Amino acid sequence: MYIFDSVKKEKREFIPLQEGKVTLYVCGPTVYDNAHLGHAKSALVFDLLTRILNANGLNVVYARNITDIDDKIIKKAAVQNKDIKEITEFYTNEFYKEMESIGVARPNIEPKATESLNAMFEMIQRLIDAGHAYTTQDGDIYFDTKSDSDYLTLSKRVQDEGDKQERVKSSTLKKNPADFALWKSVKDDTLTFESPFGSGRPGWHLECSAMIEKHLAQPQLAFGVDIHGGGADLLFPHHENEAAQTRCSSNHELANYWMHNGFVNINGEKMSKSLGNSFFLKDALKEYDGEVVRFYLLSTHYRSNFNFNTEDLATAKKRLDKIYRLKKRLFGLALHSDTTEFQNNLLEALNDDMNISTALALIDEMISNANEILDTAGKHKALKKETLSNLAYIEKILGFGVKNPFEYFQFGIDEEAKSAIATLIKQRNTAKEEKNFEESDRLREEILSFGVTLMDTPSGTFWEKI
């Protein structure tokens, strides 16, 4: 398998630190609001990565954190006049539910900042002892970026002392504008923790380093984890700072491979609070099955910038529909076959830095071939076996086609409408038997008004949500 390492900026063959095992850490959400499409994209990308690694016979230990200590959370709690914990628990659950709806499996480990404080304290102490951190007069503790000669080697930024730094009105007590907080001494009591350094709260960058050390790292290895991932915006300063913390407090570098997924834009613009164009996952899920959203967000290479729009989402649905129609065609059959050439090719494509486009092209080709043969030789048992096996493989490795195909095509149609449609179909079939096509066409128009389409097949008349 090959992975593009966004720090070395090249595609590298993936060789795990320990044979047969992979440690993966991905920066998770700060739980103060619902997940937007960007969160979904990131979760989806690393869900896919995990599946591919598994398919290669590797045992993946995947950790994704929940940041439940943050100024934004405090603000939200204040605005809504709610308890901090109420906010974080609510949005953590929302996150889990939303991720589940797009087929993202839960990571093995989901550490929370509030549950990892001791690990952070230990790391701060070691940084202080080693001369990499200092305490200011007002009790804040900063990482001394000047003390790390490898600082900025990750993002390959040029240290500039110039006026650029001036625009950030940071604490004048910092030795260097680039220094970042490990511990913020806070006097208010909204969200503070007792520590050996007094009361306050930890800096954001610290939690990831500490969690990796606590849950995934082994001191004897050259890196804390095999793969560290996150959104492209995290490379600097977040990952740069994480890397510095780990480098200076332990005897190894943080990660062997770095992976950063591209951004999701809305109509060509970055999603942001200030632009007011955030697109929440839950809104997309009102219109489309979660798997359609999954398919759409995954259908473009993970490193590319992704421009979200509803037209392309609808197009993605049409492509996913083809998988489900083939599944519907073979519904109820329980046949098995050995690994097929298609499956080998699919994995090979995904092993090349997750080349999803090639993978989807292979799937389309497989579907076409299967449909063609099924059209002409309906009793082709060997092909059916092979096709079912291929569909099962697609489900497992990509998470496409996991639902009951009939239910999939009925997304958004309520029970009342369903029974009404069923009645009308019966009436129409009667009319058809009587060769009363005028009446059957009239009934079809009536059925279509439910926003569905009809298909007459040898095994009966079916409808699908358009």
Added chain:
RNA sequence: GGUGCCAUCGCCAAGUGGUAAGGCCGCAGCCUGCAAAGCUGCUAUCCCCAGUUCAAAUCUGGGUGGCACCUCCA
């Protein structure tokens, strides 16, 4: 201002030295009572200019046009 990324058919999107995958849309046909679905066929020389090479969408240089990060951010 600094750093980096990108520019391929109407739209989405692979390919990164060997002569342009795939999907959507469109057109023609098969199938169908008619449809829908499915199937078949058809549709680009890769932003511009110059260079390297037997050979470039792919490498180099120069343009033009987008975008991202440098501040919390997936």
